[in-house]
Amino acid sequence: xxxxxxxxxxxxxxxxxxxxxxxxxxxxxxxxxxxxxxxxxxxxxxxxxxxxxxxxxxxxxxxxxxxxxxxxxxxxxxxxxxxxxxxxxxxxxxxxxxxxxxxxxxxxxxxxxxxxxxxxxxxxxxxxxxxxxxxxxxxxxxxxxxxxxxxxxxxxxxxxxxxxxxxxx
Amino acid sequence: xxxxxxxxxxxxxxxxxxxxxxxxxxxxxxxxxxxxxxxxxxxxxxxxxxxxxxxxxxxxxxxxxxxxxxxxxxxxxxxxxxxxxxxxxxxxxxxxxxxxxxxxxxxxxxxxxxxxxxxxxxxxxxxxxxxxxxxxxxxxxxxxxxxxxxxxxxxxxxxxxxxxxxxxxxxxxxxxxxxxxxxxxxxxxxxxxxxxxxxxxxxxxxxxxxxxxxxxxxxxxxxxxxxxxxxxxxxxxxxxxxxxxxxxxxxxxxxxxxxxxxxxxxxxxxxxxxxxxxxxxxxxxxxxxxxxxxxxxxxxxxxxxxxxxxxxxxxxxxxxxxxxxxxxxxxxxxxxxxxxxxxxxxxxxxxxxxxxxxxxxxxxxxxxxxxxxxxxxxxxxxxxxxxxxxxxxxxxxxxxxxxxxxxxxxxxxxxxxxxxxxxxxxxxxxxxxxxxxxxxxxxxxxxxxxxxxxxxxxxxxxxxxxxxxxxxxxxxxxxxxxxxxxxxxxxxxxxxxxxxxxxxxxxxxxxxxxxxxxxxxxxxxxxxxxxxxxxxxxxxxxxxxxxxxxxxxxxxxxxxxxxxxxxxxxxxxxxxxxxxxxxxxxxxxxxxxxxxxxxxxxxxxxxxxxxxxxxxxxxxxxxxxxxxxxxxxxxxxxxxxxxxxxxxxxxxxxxxxxxxxxxxxxxxxxxxxxxxxxxxxxxxxxxxxxxxxxxxxxxxxxxxxxxxxxxxxxxxxxxxxxxxxxxxxxxxxxxxxxxxxxxxxxxxxxxxxxxxxxxxxxxxxxxxxxxxxxxxxxxxxxxxxxxxxxxxxxxxx
Numbered sequence: 007x008x009x010x011x012x013x014x015x016x017x018x019x020x021x022x023x024x025x026x027x028x029x030x031x032x033x034x035x036x037x038x039x040x041x042x043x044x045x046x047x048x049x050x051x052x053x054x055x056x057x058x059x060x061x062x063x064x065x066x067x068x069x070x071x072x073x074x075x076x077x078x079x080x081x082x083x084x085x086x087x088x089x090x091x092x093x094x095x096x097x098x099x100x101x102x103x104x105x106x107x108x109x110x111x112x113x114x115x116x117x118x119x120x121x122x123x124x125x126x127x128x129x130x131x132x133x134x135x136x137x138x139x140x141x142x143x144x145x146x147x148x149x150x151x152x153x154x155x156x157x158x159x160x161x162x163x164x165x166x167x168x169x170x171x172x173x174x175x
Numbered sequence: 176x177x178x179x180x181x182x183x184x185x186x187x188x189x190x191x192x193x194x195x196x197x198x199x200x201x202x203x204x205x206x207x208x209x210x211x212x213x214x215x216x217x218x219x220x221x222x223x224x225x226x227x228x229x230x231x232x233x234x235x236x237x238x239x240x241x242x243x244x245x246x247x248x249x250x251x252x253x254x255x256x257x258x259x260x261x262x263x264x265x266x267x268x269x270x271x272x273x274x275x276x277x278x279x280x281x282x283x284x285x286x287x288x289x290x291x292x293x294x295x296x297x298x299x300x301x302x303x304x305x306x307x308x309x310x311x312x313x314x315x316x317x318x319x320x321x322x323x324x325x326x327x328x329x330x331x332x333x334x335x336x337x338x339x340x341x342x343x344x345x346x347x348x349x350x351x352x353x354x355x356x357x358x359x360x361x362x363x364x365x366x367x368x369x370x371x372x373x374x375x376x377x378x379x380x381x382x383x384x385x386x387x388x389x390x391x392x393x394x395x396x397x398x399x400x401x402x403x404x405x406x407x408x409x410x411x412x413x414x415x416x417x418x419x420x421x422x423x424x425x426x427x428x429x430x431x432x433x434x435x436x437x438x439x440x441x442x443x444x445x446x447x448x449x450x451x452x453x454x455x456x457x458x459x460x461x462x463x464x465x466x467x468x469x470x471x472x473x474x475x476x477x478x479x480x481x482x483x484x485x486x487x488x489x490x491x492x493x494x495x496x497x498x499x500x501x502x503x504x505x506x507x508x509x510x511x512x513x514x515x516x517x518x519x520x521x522x523x524x525x526x527x528x529x530x531x532x533x534x535x536x537x538x539x540x541x542x543x544x545x546x547x548x549x550x551x552x553x554x555x556x557x558x559x560x561x562x563x564x565x566x567x568x569x570x571x572x573x574x575x576x577x578x579x580x581x582x583x584x585x586x587x588x589x590x591x592x593x594x595x596x597x598x599x600x601x602x603x604x605x606x607x608x609x610x611x612x613x614x615x616x617x618x619x620x621x622x623x624x625x626x627x628x629x630x631x632x633x634x635x636x637x638x639x640x641x642x643x644x645x646x647x648x649x650x651x652x653x654x655x656x657x658x659x660x661x662x663x664x665x666x667x668x669x670x671x672x673x674x675x676x677x678x679x680x681x682x683x684x685x686x687x688x689x690x691x692x693x694x695x696x697x698x699x700x701x702x703x704x705x706x707x708x709x710x711x712x713x714x715x716x717x718x719x720x721x722x723x724x725x726x727x728x729x730x731x732x733x734x735x736x737x738x739x740x741x742x743x744x745x746x747x748x749x750x751x752x753x754x755x756x757x758x759x760x761x762x763x764x765x766x767x768x769x770x771x772x773x774x775x776x777x778x779x780x781x782x783x784x785x786x787x788x789x790x791x792x793x794x795x796x797x798x799x800x801x802x803x804x805x806x807x808x809x810x811x812x813x814x815x816x817x818x819x820x821x822x823x824x825x826x827x828x829x830x831x832x833x834x835x836x837x838x839x840x841x842x843x844x845x846x847x848x849x850x851x852x853x854x855x856x857x858x859x860x861x862x863x864x865x866x867x868x869x870x871x872x873x874x875x876x877x878x879x880x881x882x883x884x885x886x887x888x889x890x891x892x893x894x895x896x897x898x899x900x901x902x903x904x905x906x907x908x909x910x911x912x913x914x915x916x917x918x919x920x921x922x923x924x925x926x927x928x929x930x931x932x933x934x935x936x937x938x939x940x941x942x943x944x945x946x947x948x949x950x951x952x953x954x955x956x957x958x959x960x961x962x963x964x965x966x967x968x969x970x971x972x
Contacts, residue, residue, distance in 0.1 A: 023296070025296065026296075030295075033208075034295075037210075038201065039201070039205075039207075039208035040200070040201015040202065040203070041201070042205070042207075042373075042374065042424070043207075043453075044373045044374065044375075044456065045456040045890055045891045046455060046456055046457075046890075047456070047890045047891065047892055049890065049891035049892055050373060050456075050891050052373055079201065080199075080200065080201035081200065081201040081202075083199075083200070084199075084200045087196070089196065089199060089200070093196075093199040093200070096195070096199055097191050097192070097195040097196070097199060098191060100189075100191075100192070100856045100857065100859075100860045102195060102198055102199065102673075103425070103673035103674065103675075103860055103861075103864060104372070104373070104374065104422070104423065104424045104425040104426075104672060104673030105194070105195075105198030105199075105203050105422065105424070105673065106203075106205065106372075106373040106374040106424030106425060107373045108198055108199060109201055112199065127904075130899070131898075131899040131900045131902070132899075132900045134898070134899045134900075135898040135899060135900035135901075136898075137898070137899075138373060138891060138896050138898060139373070139864075139899075140370070140371060140372055140373045140425050140427070140864070140868070140896065141373075141425055141673050141860075141864045142860060142863060142864050142867075143863035143864040143865075143866055143867030143868075143902065143905050143928075144863075144867065144898075144899040144902055145863040145904045145905045146859075146860060146863065147899065148899060148904065149904075
């Protein structure tokens with residue numbers, strides 16, 4: 007079947023099998039391999055992407071379901087080689103080790119900060135409970151997200167929480 | 176000696192990691208991301224039975240499916256390959272097994288056939304079209320069943336189900352126990368769990384049928400050993416096999432396994448086309464290596480005032496179907512035997528180790544490799560003994576610690592502890608917890624019916640193993656090359672799996688050559704680029720890897736100084752290296768930069784003028800071996816196979832809900848010593864991550880089998896890896912006791928969190944439930960187990 011999606015700002019028309027998972031569409035067909043697959047049952051969150059502004063686990067969605075949708079993957083977060091404030095905070099606070107979970111965490115954290123630009127430690131921990139990291143013990147991920155929130159609040163002159171997301175292409 | 180000094184060079188600074196920008200932007204290259212022209216996708220059919228004969232296998236329907244290119248059964252694969260080679264061979268029994276089972280399966284999830292197809296979905300479809308008839312055999316799912324008289328044998332040629340039997344007696348323990356004031360008996364069991372890296376295993380195998388060259392890009396911690404094992408298992412000349420590892424999505428010891436990795440290689444050899452295998456989470460939990468699953472039986476003698484007089488320790492491990500060929504897991508039990516004295520001065524030890532095979536998944540390395548077994552055992556024993564002796568457990572620990580002025584300290588089993596200060600680690604951890612205030616809060620909470628507890632664990636993390644007859648051997652190469660324009664390339668046998676060797680090794684070499692880390696490129700992960708090296712495991716990077724890099728850099732430095740002296744027409748003794756330039760001592764205006772020297776040596780004018788009589792290069796190699804390794808046992812069998820001994824004290828604060836059985840970790844404090852810190856931020860990241868893996872082992876992660884040998888945890892829905900919401904921040908403080916045995920005093924680290932945390936958590940839960948008289952035995956401490964323990968102690972509060 008035929009679908010139309012916008013991926014990281016580019017419109018795509020694609021012929022897909024009805025059973026094709028969104029994560030496989032992104033990785034195998036569009037070669038956006040930054041989105042990773044860690045469990046296939048919606049638990050680990052490595053495959054988290056943004057669909058119409060919401061973090062979504064792309065292993066739990068069929069490609070056919072995103073017809074007309076707007077997708078942002080980790081490849082769409084930086085502005086060229088300039089990292090977004092959230093990405094910068096992840097590097098500065100050593101919030102990634104092997105990096106396999108990182109794209110999912112970035113997308114989930116971006117969604118969290120759009121909903122809540124000034125989360126407490128507890129709110130960050132609960133807000134990221136849909137993602138697993140096996141390397142960091144989460145200590146530095148939480149630090150990085152809170153530091154990014156602070157940096158983004160400092161930068162933001164725009165009033166609405168929706169506008170507090172990371173740099174968009 | 177203890178507090179951390181301000182760094183004078185690059186070593187000691189928390190530099191951000193070089194690899195981060197690519198990983199943060201989705202540009203990492205994990206093996207599962209790779210593509211090749213004409214690539215096929217591999218899917219593996221796995222046994223639903225834990226133990227069965229394969230009476231019939233019919234792949235004809237699968238073979239006929241559109242899009243299916245090749246199907247391999249175990250018998251066909253056997254024709255193309257050899258048995259899986261052993262990875263360790265030190266007194267254990269070896270088995271003969273193949274990457275795809277031949278005629279018989281010995282664990283649930285063992286491969287029985289494999290498909291290569293044009294599309295991964297089609298490959299999965301084809302598995303369903305393969306018909307296999309099994310004759311189920313009785314499944315051995317416990318050590319007791321496997322050791323029972325008349326038990327079915329996993330490997331008939333062995334005559335029993337014992338893969339490893341080992342014993343060491345350093346003296347007359349029975350006499351020591353007989354004359355002890357108090358003998359404490361304790362049984363300390365630990366369940367099976369594993370690292371479960373977020374990236375499962377993945378391989379892209381490419382074979383050129385004309386040249387016979389196999390290139391394997393894999394998610395591995397040890398590219399060179401992977402190459403050797405693949406070449407041996409596939410019967411290929413090793414010089415025709417190349418293994419490349421790019422970004423690796425975590426390992427924790429589990430990616431030292433080479434069994435399933437053979438299968439895409441076999442399909443590539445058979446078809447002549449590239450074949451990619453990306454393991455699913457279910458496959459990883461079923462057939463990736465498992466760890467722990469042991470029980471200690473202790474009899475410990477103490478004087479009335481709490482001094483250890485002798486220890487009899489029996490360690491029995493369930494090593495699943497195999498702890499030698501698919502990974503070296505069984506060796507962990509030996510490490511545990513050598514290190515069971517832990518942080519304490521033990522006069523005499525009798526230790527007996529039995530590694531028993533059952534119909535469970537293979538036994539492999541996982542963050543700790545037996546050091547976890549030793550620390551968990553002795554730290555639980557100390558806690559249990561303290562209660563018997565009516566002593567506070569910190570006091571009991573203090574009375575038995577190796578003292579700071581006794582280093583280097585040789586233990587009763589032979590290891591030489593390089594440096595440390597356990598009394599200070601424990602005191603500092605208690606200070607950070609605020610013991611007096613905590614005890615008041617605990618009392619107050621108890622009056623309100625709430626149960627808080629604090630628990631400690633003194634961790635010993637022997638690092639940098641040198642195991643004879645094993646892929647975990649003890650050397651590491653490094654090569655430093657100065658380019659004609661004065662840049663530096665470092666080749667290392669280490670592999671990055673998330674630690675940051677691109678950054679930390681650059682810091683080390685930058686200091687040696689008075690450059691900036693950005694001037695140094697670190698190359699690793701390609702067996703055709705770097706010398707035969709041993710990869711990353713045993714927290715060996717900062718002992719072996721760093722010391723080799725320092726040695727190679729110092730050799731290059733000597734050559735640079737000679738070339739510079741020749742060009743400046745002074746004697747080599749009269750020059751020094753400063754800020755990346757050779758300058759005449761006392762005349763800093765007479766200097767040549769590394770770029771000027773590089774250019775002069777290689778090309779303009781060249782070596783006859785600049786380095787007459789020497790090799791025309793600014794390159795040097797070095798291999799580092801540990802000075803304290805002793806492989807020849809003395810008359811009682813003692814050995815020294817670990818280089819350094821990082822230490823730590825873990826302190827956990829928990830609250831236990833006695834109605835629901837839920838344990839909440841409130842705080843985890845780690846006071847840690849790994850000698851000289853190279854990049855503190857990286858070290859702290861390792862401690863936090865390792866600690867959480869240890870906490871997870873104590874509280875939730877478990878690989879459980881039912882009585883038929885069915886694994887009950889087939890995904891993260893029931894393998895309970897913790898999330899951020901389950902945890903507090905891990906609080907880390909460093910004390911620095913440099914090792915005298917390594918180039919920079921760094922000890923290596925990484926495993927310690929998983930080694931030390933479990934006992935702290937369990938001891939804390941026991942402290943919380945003290946008013947109820949609860950003793951913890953079985954773990955992980957899931958709500959059900961906590962409630963059962965409360966029940967067993969006589970009910971709720």
